[in-house]
Amino acid sequence: MVTAALGTAWLTRRALKRRIGDSPLWPLPALETPVSGHSPRRALRALIVSRAESAQGVLLLTVESPDLPAWTPGAHVDVTLPSGLVRQYSLCGDPADAGRYTIAIRLIEDGRGGSREAHAQLVEGAELELRPPRNRFELVPAASYVFVAGGIGITPILPMLRAATAAGADWTLLYGGRTLDSMPFLDDLAPYGDRVSVFPEDETGRPDLAPVSAAGPGTLVYCCGPEPLMRAVTAAAADPAAVHLERFSPAGEPGPGRAFTVELRRSGRVVEVAADESTLAAVRRELPDTPYSCEQGFCGTCQHRFLAGGVDHRDELLTDQERADSMLLCVSRAKEDRLVLDL
Numbered sequence: 056m057v058t059a060a061l062g063t064a065w066l067t068r069r070a071l072k073r074r075i076g077d078s079p080l081w082p083l084p085a086l087e088t089p090v091s092g093h094s095p096r097r098a099l100r101a102l103i104v105s106r107a108e109s110a111q112g113v114l115l116l117t118v119e120s121p122d123l124p125a126w127t128p129g130a131h132v133d134v135t136l137p138s139g140l141v142r143q144y145s146l147c148g149d150p151a152d153a154g155r156y157t158i159a160i161r162l163i164e165d166g167r168g169g170s171r172e173a174h175a176q177l178v179e180g181a182e183l184e185l186r187p188p189r190n191r192f193e194l195v196p197a198a199s200y201v202f203v204a205g206g207i208g209i210t211p212i213l214p215m216l217r218a219a220t221a222a223g224a225d226w227t228l229l230y231g232g233r234t235l236d237s238m239p240f241l242d243d244l245a246p247y248g249d250r251v252s253v254f255p256e257d258e259t260g261r262p263d264l265a266p267v268s269a270a271g272p273g274t275l276v277y278c279c280g281p282e283p284l285m286r287a288v289t290a291a292a293a294d295p296a297a298v299h300l301e302r303f304s305p306a307g308e309p310g311p312g313r314a315f316t317v318e319l320r321r322s323g324r325v326v327e328v329a330a331d332e333s334t335l336a337a338v339r340r341e342l343p344d345t346p347y348s349c350e351q352g353f354c355g356t357c358q359h360r361f362l363a364g365g366v367d368h369r370d371e372l373l374t375d376q377e378r379a380d381s382m383l384l385c386v387s388r389a390k391e392d393r394l395v396l397d398l
Contacts, residue, residue, distance in 0.1 A: 088332035094183070098135070099123060099185050101156065112162040113207065114174050117148070118183050119155050126150055128214035129192035129301065133354055135184040137176050140376070141170040141354035145211035145301070146188060147240070150218075156185075159239055161207040186355075189372065192301040194218055197275045199225040201266050203288050205280020206232045209240055210280060211301055216247065226250060231262040231284065240363075264291040275299065283390045302371060315389040319398040321364055335384035342398060345384070352386035360397040365390035 099218045101120035108113040131145045148157030160177075163170045177183065194215045204212045209230060219226045228247070231254040232238035244251045254262040262284075266327050267276055278288040279301040293297045312330040317324065319341060328337040335357050339345050348356040352370030360381045369386040 062151065080319070099187060100340075101183050101185065103177060103179050103181050103183055105252075106177070109159055109242075111235070111236040113239040114160045114177070115157065115239070116160070116177060116234060117155060117157045117181075118185075121154050123154050123156055124130065124187045124190040125153070126156075126304040127190055128194045128218045129211050130188035130190040131192075131211070132156065132188050134158070134173075135186075136169060136172050138172055139348070140172065141348040141356050142173070143349075143353050147210040149215045150214060151201075159207060159210050161366050176379065189374075191371070191374070192277075192279070192299065192348075194277070195299070196222065197224060197273060199270075199274040200227075201270050201274060201276045202228040203262065203264070203267065203276065203278040203280065203284065204228065204230045205262075205284040206233070207239065208278075208284075208301070209238070210281035213240055213278065215277060220247075227266050228252065229262040229264065229266060230254065231256060231280070233257065258376060261287075264288060267291040268293065270294075270297070277301075312388060315391070316393045317389070318393065318395045320395055321398055332387055334382075334388055338384055338396070338398065347385055350385045352383050355383065357384040358382070359384055362395040362397050364394035366394070 079204065099120065099122055101118035101123060103116055104119050105115075105117035108114045123310050124197065126146055127150060127175065129145075133141050133143055135141050144158040144160060145158055148155060160170055160173045162174050192211055194286055195227045200215075200219055202212050202215060212228065228244070228251045230238065230244070230251060233255070234257050235241070235253075238253070238255065241253070242303045244253075252262070254260065264287060264378050267288055270276060272294070274297065276288060276292055278285050278298065282302065285300050285302065289295055289298050289300070314330045315328050317326050317328055317334065317337060318324075319338070319385045321344065324341050326337045327343050328334055333350075335345070335347055335350070348354045353372055355372055358373070358377075358381050366378070366382045367388045368382060370383040371390070372383065373381065
């Protein structure tokens with residue numbers, strides 16, 4: 056009798072543990088496709104096979120795994136650092152190298168800590184967790200291009216140059232940086248000859264954007280770099296619609312906010328979001344375990360499904376399809392007075 060009772064108790068605990076695992080908010084029903092608290096993209100694991108310095112303060116990592124998906128120029132990956140921080144880095148290798156990704160990480164001493172951790176702890180032979188590539192900076196086929204890169208902004212541009220060359224397109228690159236020593240991939244760019252113009256700011260000043268202004272109809276402009284550079288490129292372009300931008304820092308201060316109410320449908324709670332706070336901060340008052348990382352709308356850690364209400368999307372990550380039913384709590388807000396989240 057005692058043995059049978061212990062066996063029944065063990066089976067009950069195991070079933071309960073499985074049920075809770077299926078739905079963290081048990082006894083509420085589990086989602087068919089969980090979003091809340093997790094990126095819908097699966098985690099990948101790869102081995103760091105090479106670590107080098109591409110320029111002063113720029114760490115170049117190559118990782119390998121047979122599970123790495125194919126990618127296209129302009130794509131980036133989310134990297135989970137050993138501490139759990141999630142950061143985004145453009146893929147700068149060759150898409151033809153199946154099972155191999157290359158990323159470059161600029162050390163930012165006064166940043167939020169991600170680059171310092173990467174430089175200190177991502178070593179050759181270690182395992183790296185990342186998520187499958189996203190691409191909101193696709194290279195659109197064209198007969199001609201003007202590429203503009205500032206500093207580490209060269210990373211998504213580099214594979215674009217290879218693709219444009221292979222396609223027989225006419226192109227030019229304007230590449231600026233603080234100093235020559237701080238500008239990565241100069242050796243990779245050297246074979247392109249006079250298609251590439253290099254502007255170390257301490258020697259020549261900022262890039263001359265005349266080629267952007269002179270770009271004719273059908274020429275596309277691709278720019279990645281500091282926000283002032285992207286604003287200058289947009290202003291210089293004869294056709295702003297031809298300009299494609301990639302950023303991994305906020306474009307600037309968001310427009311004025313307004314207070315609104317959020318219903319957490321699965322939790323049966325209601326929270327008020329003040330005009331000067333984020334949706335994430337308000338939600339975490341009720342659900343303090345709600346995960347987050349970058350708080351800038353780039354990593355996707357706080358992606359959640361909304362059930363009702365319009366969303367003022369302020370991220371640089373989600374696709375239009377994803378924005379139809381999900382949002383990033385750290386930056387996005389309600390368009391009107393009420394928003395219902397599947398939380």
